[in-house]
Amino acid sequence: MVAEGLGRRYGERLWALRDVSLAVPAGRFVAVMGATGSGKSTLLHCLAGLDRPTAGRVRLAGRDITRLREAALTRLRRDRVGFVFQSYNLLSTLTVAGNVLLPTRLGGPRVSGGDLEAVLGAVGLDGLGGRPVGELSGGQRQRVAVARALVTEPALLLADEPTGNLDSRATEDVLAIFDELSAAGRTIVVITHEVEVGNRASRLVRLRDGAVVADDRQDARVPA
Amino acid sequence: MTVRETLRFALRGIAANKLRSGLTMLGILIGVAAVILLVAVGTGSARQVSARIEALGTNTLTVQGNGVLTMPLAAALADPVLAPDVLSASPVVSAATTVTYAGTDHAVPQFVGTDAAYFAAANTPVARGAAFTADDLARARRVVVLGRTAADELFPGTDPVGREVTVGGALYTVSGVLAPRNSAAGFTDADDIAIAPVTAVRQTLTGYGPITSILVRAAGPERVDAAQAQVDAILAAKLPATGDASPYRIQNAAQLLETQSETAQTFTTLLGAVAGISLLVGGLGVTNIMLVTVTERTREIGIRKALGAPRGAIATQFLAEATMLSLLGGGLGVLVALAGSRFTIAGVQPAVVPGSIALALGVSVAIGLFFGSVPAHRAAGLRPIDALRYE
DSSP: OEEEEEEEEETTTEEEEEEEEEEOOTTOEEEEEEOTTSSHHHHHHHHHTSSOOSEEEEEETTEEGGGSOHHHHHHHHHHHEEEEBTTBOOOTTSBHHHHHTHHHHTTSOOOOHHHHHHHHHHTTOTTOTTSBGGGSOHHHHHHHHHHHHHTTOOSEEEEESTTTTOOHHHHHHHHHHHHHHHHTTOEEEEEOSOHHHHHHSSEEEEEETTEEEEEEOTTOOOOO | OOHHHHHHHHHHHHHHTHHHHHHHHHHHHHHHHHHHHHHHHHHHHHHHHHHHHHHHOTTEEEEEESSOOOHHHHHHHTOTTTOTTEEEEEEEEEEEEEEEETTEEEEEEEEEEEOTTHHHHTTOOEEEEOOOOHHHHHTTOOEEEEOHHHHHHHSTTSOOTTOEEEETTEEEEEEEEEOOOOOOOTTOOTTSEEEEEHHHHIIIIIOSSOOSEEEEEESSGGGHHHHHHHHHHHHHHHSOOBTTBOSEEEEEHHHHHHHHHHHHHHHHHHHHHHHHHHHHHHHHHHHHHHHHHHHHTHHHHHHHHHTTOOHHHHHHHHHHHHHHHHHHHHHHHHHHHHHHTTSOBTTBOOOOOHHHHHHHHHHHHHHHHHHHHHHHHHHHTSOHHHHHHOO
């Protein structure tokens, strides 16, 4: 995944992103850190094809997704991108399984019952498929959101503060999942405030006022 | 999404806010029920009018004149040579009067004086006793045949045949009772009648002036037009027109039926149109409520779109919900209309037209699709990022 000279302007003058370039080879686990309002979420939305950048472009597997029509972009989000939202964004009227299977029911790749159990098992939600999400704890809901992002086996996983509401043990579980996915060749971009998460990533990008101010490549580690 | 999932989502959406869905459905229900019921009332009314006209017999002609018709003129119309298609021509005099029996008074709005052929021509068979005869007519015998209502009013629980009633100071003997006609369209009761020989009625009640009308019976339904032409020719010779106005008028029962049918059709169309407006208002209710639903579920729409729901899936979901709302309302409206049509409304027994049920149901589905399309397209057109930010 390659982002070149990304810019996103709101209104006449407010640039949330300014000339951000980022090349993430397949199988890398990248953490993006920065203060509130530094443009992290805007960057993630542009990478996911949820928002269109004002300037620059995003290439995913060789395709410039910023030039795609809305329908093609929608298919791309469904089939190739997994997105974990900061506030879970689960549908409270559906069960755990209903939420996890939502992308497949919207026309995405079909998965078997065994695949569902496997993905629920991977995030530690074994046997909870039939539960309404309203009955789950915050940590469990976050896992449902992660499971939903993984169910279509996307090439790119984007996560906005995926461990923000989790205790240290649950955080470790989620990070272990990301490690495994990364080892399996998936590209992962995670927004985080937590140094612990930043440390686990193979690369750490820091944003300030919409621009990249630091990019520690090649398994650089932030001092604890 | 499969059809089943779409329908399940739609049902879930409707069930999520039962009161609101119920009120929206009520709007469609009232519209559909009104269309079916009012069209049924219009049709029922038309049928009653037709039945009444048909009860008179469609092979008859009524000649009316403004004080120019006489007994010899009635006899002339039955001329077998000049009018071969005329079976009979009965002179008719009619007056409203009071009939008294054993201290009981009953006002009869139609005391008819005529000849014996009238019973067959006017399609009024005698159920009990006998009609009067040509001999009774020739001798001006004071005999009378009562309609069912008049008989019931004057002789409750007893057989009137053979008893004597007083009409305008003269005694008449009841010779028979007519079969009920039961065609009480409008405000007149066709059974509240008394029929006596025209000679006797002229002697005792109306005097020897001009007669009211002549009831002509054609030899068959297909010979009515021919009979009308012959009657017209005879009358034109005997009653020359003064200026532009003809002194007489010939009414053809079939023409009358046609005119009445057209009037009834217009009446039914008007009623249906008024009801259609209420259905339209119900449809606007669907749009209104679906717009609220879309606003309420903006975030859900954002989540679905972010996860890859195409425009069509979102639009279909809301269209299905709107259509299901109006179809449920329409279905209940049909049941209400069918229940309502069992009662008499404004003196009319409604006759439900199966076509109006299909039409009303079809229209309610169309309303769901049409009025649901605006909110559905608004939902489908939302940008996922904007919808997700919506609080």
